[in-house]
Amino acid sequence: MIVLESIVKYFHKGSVNEVFALDDISLHIDEGDFVTVIGSNGAGKSTLLNGIAGGFFVDSGQISIAGNDVTAWPEYKRARLISRVFQDPLLGTCPSATLEQNMALAGLRGKRRGLSRGVKGRDRDRFRTALEQLGLGLEDRLLDKVGLLSGGQRQALTMLMATMIKPDVLLLDEHIAALDPKTASQILTLTQDIVENQNLTTLMITHNMKHAIGFGNRLIMLHQGRILLDLRGDEKKNLTVKDLLEQFYRAQGEELAMDSMLLN
Amino acid sequence: MTFYAALGAVEQGLVYGIMVIGVYLTFRILDFPDLTVDGSLPLGAAISAVAITSGVNPYLSLVLALAGGFVAGMATAFLNTRFKILHLLASILTMIALYSINIRIMSGPNVALLGVNTVFDPVIQLGVPAHYAGIVVFGLFAVVVLAGIIWFLGTELGQAILATGDNQQMIRSLGVNTDTIIILGVGLSNGLVALSGALVAQNQGAADVGMGIGTIVAGLASVIIGETVFGCRTIARAFIAALLGSVVYRLAIALALGAELGGFRFNPSDLNLITAILVIGALIAPNLKKRLIER
Ligand SMILES: Nc1ncnc2c1ncn2[C@@H]1O[C@H](COP(=O)(O)OP(=O)(O)O)[C@@H](O)[C@H]1O
Ligand SMILES: [Mg+2]
Numbered sequence A: 001m002i003v004l005e006s007i008v009k010y011f012h013k014g015s016v017n018e019v020f021a022l023d024d025i026s027l028h029i030d031e032g033d034f035v036t037v038i039g040s041n042g043a044g045k046s047t048l049l050n051g052i053a054g055g056f057f058v059d060s061g062q063i064s065i066a067g068n069d070v071t072a073w074p075e076y077k078r079a080r081l082i083s084r085v086f087q088d089p090l091l092g093t094c095p096s097a098t099l100e101q102n103m104a105l106a107g108l109r110g111k112r113r114g115l116s117r118g119v120k121g122r123d124r125d126r127f128r129t130a131l132e133q134l135g136l137g138l139e140d141r142l143l144d145k146v147g148l149l150s151g152g153q154r155q156a157l158t159m160l161m162a163t164m165i166k167p168d169v170l171l172l173d174e175h176i177a178a179l180d181p182k183t184a185s186q187i188l189t190l191t192q193d194i195v196e197n198q199n200l201t202t203l204m205i206t207h208n209m210k211h212a213i214g215f216g217n218r219l220i221m222l223h224q225g226r227i228l229l230d231l232r233g234d235e236k237k238n239l240t241v242k243d244l245l246e247q248f249y250r251a252q253g254e255e256l257a258m259d260s261m262l263l264n
Numbered sequence B: 001m002t003f004y005a006a007l008g009a010v011e012q013g014l015v016y017g018i019m020v021i022g023v024y025l026t027f028r029i030l031d032f033p034d035l036t037v038d039g040s041l042p043l044g045a046a047i048s049a050v051a052i053t054s055g056v057n058p059y060l061s062l063v064l065a066l067a068g069g070f071v072a073g074m075a076t077a078f079l080n081t082r083f084k085i086l087h088l089l090a091s092i093l094t095m096i097a098l099y100s101i102n103i104r105i106m107s108g109p110n111v112a113l114l115g116v117n118t119v120f121d122p123v124i125q126l127g128v129p130a131h132y133a134g135i136v137v138f139g140l141f142a143v144v145v146l147a148g149i150i151w152f153l154g155t156e157l158g159q160a161i162l163a164t165g166d167n168q169q170m171i172r173s174l175g176v177n178t179d180t181i182i183i184l185g186v187g188l189s190n191g192l193v194a195l196s197g198a199l200v201a202q203n204q205g206a207a208d209v210g211m212g213i214g215t216i217v218a219g220l221a222s223v224i225i226g227e228t229v230f231g232c233r234t235i236a237r238a239f240i241a242a243l244l245g246s247v248v249y250r251l252a253i254a255l256a257l258g259a260e261l262g263g264f265r266f267n268p269s270d271l272n273l274i275t276a277i278l279v280i281g282a283l284i285a286p287n288l289k290k291r292l293i294e295r
Helices: A045-053 A099-107 A121-132 A151-162 A181-198 A209-214 A233-237 A241-251 A253-263 B003-029 B037-053 B058-083 B087-106 B121-125 B130-153 B156-166 B168-172 B178-204 B215-230 B235-258 B268-294
Strands: A002-011 A019-029 A034-038 A060-065 A082-085 A169-173 A201-205 A218-223 A226-232 B110-112 B206-208
Touching: A002 A045, A019 A045, A019 A226, A034 A045, A034 A209, A045 A060, A045 A082, A045 A169, A045 A201, A082 A151, A099 A121, A099 A151, A099 B156, A121 A151, A151 A181, A209 A241, A218 A241, A226 A233, A226 A241, B003 B037, B003 B130, B003 B156, B003 B178, B003 B215, B003 B235, B037 B058, B037 B087, B037 B110, B037 B178, B037 B206, B037 B215, B058 B087, B058 B178, B121 B130, B130 B156, B130 B178, B130 B235, B156 B168, B156 B178, B168 B178, B178 B206, B215 B235, B215 B268, B235 B268
Parallel strands: A034 A201, A034 A218, A082 A169, A169 A201
Antiparallel strands: A002 A019, A002 A060, A218 A226, B110 B206
């Protein structure tokens, strides 16, 4: 479903601020795979997802999604195939538009937008039913502005909006990291339900090792722009947090050695 | 203020109100401060005047003016989205270019519209007294434009424009080319500004290259006064407020210019000072109100 071939990405190439963010990444993800992505801060996780989504063009390599070579497609065009949910709940919705307007915008993801009504009468029942499933009482607030909702409510709405039209690929970038623990686990359960029901091909970045092990059928660990670990099937199932941390620290060994040298 | 002064002010408020609706679209909806309008207002006037004196139907000349303004706005938005030139700077560049272009179009700094047909003639022929013709025509145009823009912003495309002003990242990841949307929105805005300029020219009997000076100031003043006086909770309300804000702005100016305090009178050259005071008043009024209520 997703094929990355030798993806390379620099930021500020050639300047003193040069960052080698993605170092020759190749990755094949099958249809229906639910991949969790871990790695230390600055490992390149967000950059990887951004590169897939078209937030920038990669410096070299090839990206194909659902059989389309999208390497040269701009972000808005890739949106036909991809849905995203960001860490910041404010990024996924329009605050000054109403719930139903936001949902209608998402209901046209990747489609032509013409001169018929933005929110159609027949949509409302569909929206209400979808919101009911969240169990947050949002079904009675179709005409409220989204800016009035809490972060958790907005993120739940964003999850719903991201999957109103089934995406070929769902990209989640620490989408529960900004929420309080209770809301976070609600959104995570919701994510699991949606991904399973629609059998979505999903990449989910998390900094929670338990979630990384407990969710999905494949786990990759990034470090300094490379894929350091790629586990699936039983290998992943039998993984413990302790194993993972060991691998994690072994990967960062050189850095830790450097740190301890500096500390001493 | 005499009755005729008030009538004139309302008339001006309505015709420039079409411009204010355009300014609201860029300034508030798209969050794109656009100074192109100082050039696209006289552009509309120039196109319409030259078209009419060459025998084009006055109503058709309005369509040409609108199209001309649309292209001017597109040019600004193109500079901004394609070449990443700051919106203010991009709009200033188009504005100064339009100064020369407008003189080219008119083959001189102005074109008189004396003894030619205008959009007012059919209305006068219907039996409307000549001194009410302006208010009738401008009122009709303003209401049609207002209804049109409110309808348009409720469509799928219009909703994408609103979302582009609100959260570009979100609407892009829903498949909308935000650059195209900005070009469309700024184009539409300047189309309306040019339409307003064309109507002004037909009313005052001339198009003049200098008639656009201060358009953006008047536009912003009207927007801010409208928001303060009439509110902006919904899109429809905000655009109605913009149009009415324009009328209130022109009435306030007429009132100030007509006022006599002892021996003191304002001169027409005090217009900018009065505008500044009006805007400051509108900006601090909500604050003052809140403080008075809290006491
Ligand atoms: N837009 C950008 N401009 C410059 N550097 C960036 C940009 N985005 C990310 N980086 C850098 O690329 C590296 C990887 O960042 P990122 O992918 O955000 O890491 P994370 O794994 O924490 O999500 C970091 O060194 C970061 O500073
Ligand atoms: Mg990140």
